[in-house]
Amino acid sequence: MRVTVLGGGLMGVTTAWFLARDGHDVSVIERARGLAEGTSFANAGLVTPSSADPWNAPGTLTRLIKYLGREDSPLLVRPRALPAMAGWGLKFLWQSRAHHHARNTEANTRLAVYSLALQRALRAEFGFDYDETTKGTLQVFADPRAFEGAARDSERLKEFGLPAESLDRGGIVAREPALKDSGELAGALYFPGDESGDAYAFTQALGECCKAAGVSFRFGETVVGFDVDGGRIKGVRTNRRITTADAVVVALGTWTPGLARGIGTKLLIYPVKGYSATIDIDGWNAAPRLPVLHDTLKVATSPMGTRLRAAGTAEFAGYNTVLNPVRAQAVLRAATTLFPGLAAHAEPHRVRYWTGLRPMTPDGRPLIGRLRFDNLFVNAGHGGLGWTLACGSGRLAADIVAGKAPEIDSAPFSPDR
Template identity: 40%
Template sequence: MTNIIIGAGVIGLTTALELLERGQDVTLVDQEPQEGLGASFANGGLLTPAMSDPWNAPGIHRHLAEFLFSSSSAIKLRWSAIPSLFAWGGRFLLSSTPARFRAAIAANFELGMYSLGILDEWRARLPLSIDASDVGTLKFFRSSRAFDAVVGVTDLLREQGLDARMLSVEEMIRLEPCLEPIASQLVGAIHYPQDKSGDAYLLCRALADRIRRLGGTFHFGREVHAIELRGGKAIGIDLGEETLRADNIIVAAGTASPGLVKRLGVRLAIKPVKGYSITYEPEPGQRLPAIPVVDDAYHAAVTPLGGRLRSVGTAEFAGGDLHLDRERVDNLTAFMKAVYPQIATAETLATGKPWTGLRPVAADGRPYIGETQTPGLWINSGHGHLGWTLAAGSARLLADLITRTRPEIAPEPYCVMRRA
């Protein structure tokens, strides 16, 4: 069976690996000049099923004014983006009821844990140098109220197998001594030892090499003009100067996915949400943190990636704009200084490389994985801020569905045809 995958980020590449290892033929098409240059390039590096909660938590509507007018808000809503968000925003708010929010968390957590198990399997048998760490993540809190608010989500996921360890400030410092300079500002932390971290872009490069070795092919720098049908079935893609044919067309194109399938009657409630990161390269020999830390007050994180540190956070609704907003970058710099004042020296900050990318966020907080009403047309998109966490599991689930293999987890929560 032949397959065309539109998108060569971490979602498309993991899907390609799963299909190739089952004896399928795979061709990947991407408009970028190489793999992994979209949202996979410099994301947060966190592989965190423990933080599977979508952004539309119950009561989020009360913060809309803050999102519009505050420059330091973790979520920023640009006026220019509002007209494009009416329908999607309605589904986003509709999905923020306690019951729907809990269902999304549960679905993401199950897929996330499944995904990390598959990634471990790949790391055990493939040459994947991705600056990986298996020490978990550490979320710390500056107020008891914030601590208590997270405990509810943590208790919900404990029923599904989450390991979460409540730490005093003293225990937190023993786990991550680099936080000692700000210990007086904190009230406690939660350690999630099942979480992991690693560089998604390095995985993209390694997977692309593996895909080529298995016989997969790439078409880079190519724009897909349309998905072609014959007799109501997807049969290929129009690249302008040529048409590629295949038994299955798999759309894993991130924020471009809805536009590719809209004219075929497939409605994906996915919108781009811009995220920022800054990657630092401290001087060799400097003491660096060993575990990724998440600051609940800033809604941001610092992730060690080998000898680098990546400060990541913020969510900006600005349409497809990839402009690096100076205020948002400055917020992440301030965050780095607030968390690690002894590490964030002028010399270290001067090495910072800011980046921004567009996360494909589904309105109900769950990815779309599966076949559409058009035979032969499949979707693997809408993972939002959890794309790196959910990639391997999403790929295996979709490959199971394509090859008519019984999936190891239930596919229904991620069904393409679901309604909010």
């Protein structure tokens, strides 16, 4: 089958890989000059089946109100973004009800566990090096009540093969000595089954495997629409040409709904802006060894070779990709609060800031499946979990395109839901 994949981020490349491996003739169209130049460029790096729960946990509305108007808050809604996000926003709040949140978490956790197994298999087969860590993650809590709640919730993860170890301050510092000077540490959960790594480097490495398997990449080409013939997509129109294919997979992340709208398909994916700071920590002998998530600082950090990546903040501001220095520096400040030793290494010339748009659905589950045309499919809407879910999503999408039965239930991710 000739398949055209739109988008060269994590979802486009993993989809292309699994299709090519199954013997299909695959081409990828990407508007940037290379792979992973969109949201997959500099994310927090966490591959965490233990944290596959959507952000809109019960109590989301209260948190949104608490942070209103604070420029350096981890969660910010810009008033001018409200009209465009009204329908999406109401569904987002609706899905924060406890039973919805539990169901969405379960679906994502299953996909995340599947995804990490595929990622490990690829790493073992091709010897990928993407500055990965494979020794688990620490979820650290300053608030004792939040810690107790998370420890209770973590019991449910055991059924997915994700045991957690509860740690007190001494146990935390033994696991991660770089936290010894950190402020309040009420407790932590250690998840040995989690990983982290540089999503950009992984995408490049898998892209090379794709090329070796015959995938053709067309960079610098922007998809502008589709030619439709009855219930089928006859052609993909770009700024350069019209391409025909037996099947088309839309993996345009945050930019997926704009294109789908052109063929009368409404997809609820909203851009949620986040920031990262990548710090050159070469020479810091006491640098963190484990990825860490902190509950009140709302920051996640991952060691990446001689770098430390810190990321966080969620801003509802539409498709605005301007880097706001206040919000970018708030991420670095949170990381230095977590690791006071970092301050000595975070001189301005050693820090690179980045901002990206998380492609968020209201229920936090990605959209993977057929759209309302016989040969048009989607693999998008992974929010803040795209790196954790990438390989599993690519495998699911490839199976659905080929009409094969997926290894895990794809129904929770159906775009028709």
